Amino acid sequence: xxxxxxxxxxxxxxxxxxxxxxxxxxxxxxxxxxxxxxxxxxxxxxxxxxxxxxxxxxxxxxxxxxxxxxxxxxxxxxxxxxxxxxxxxxxxxxxxxxxxxxxxxxxxxxxxxxxxxxxxxxxxxxxxxx
Numbered sequence: 039x040x041x042x043x044x045x046x047x048x049x050x051x052x053x054x055x056x057x058x059x060x061x062x063x064x065x066x067x068x069x070x071x072x073x074x075x076x077x078x079x080x081x082x083x084x085x086x087x088x089x090x091x092x093x094x095x096x097x098x099x100x101x102x103x104x105x106x107x108x109x110x111x112x113x114x115x116x117x118x119x120x121x122x123x124x125x126x127x128x129x130x131x132x133x134x135x136x137x138x139x140x141x142x143x144x145x146x147x148x149x150x151x152x153x154x155x156x157x158x159x160x161x162x163x164x165x166x167x168x
Contacts, residue, residue: 073102075132076144079151080126084109086118091151098144119159122136126155 062070080095085110092109099107133148 055109065139069102072132072135072139072144073099075128075135076102076148077107078159079125079132079148080107080109080127082121082128085113085116086121086125091154094147095151096126097149102144122155122158126152126159129155 067153076099080092080099083092083095096107096109114121129148129151133145133152136142136144137146
């Protein structure tokens, strides 16, 4: 009928493996995501030649990462319209993550960049405050 198990089980509980690798907090994960979106936005902004906005974005990336970001060196040879569309999408992603982590400075920066790229796509000139 029933015979007791005489060997150790090969199965482990999920809780046993939690100390096997390092964990990050939700805030740390959001910092990493936000820094990544802003770094990508910085690359497109540098390609567009907007040095003032690039410096603002670089400061936020440096704050999040603790080190200055690598600046974009190569050119994609995309049209200005495509670059503005890409920058608008990246700024939108950064805004969502910044709002999620309650980072007011990054959210204001991302919203301002979205406005600037929307204006550029519409052919308007948008005056932004520093």
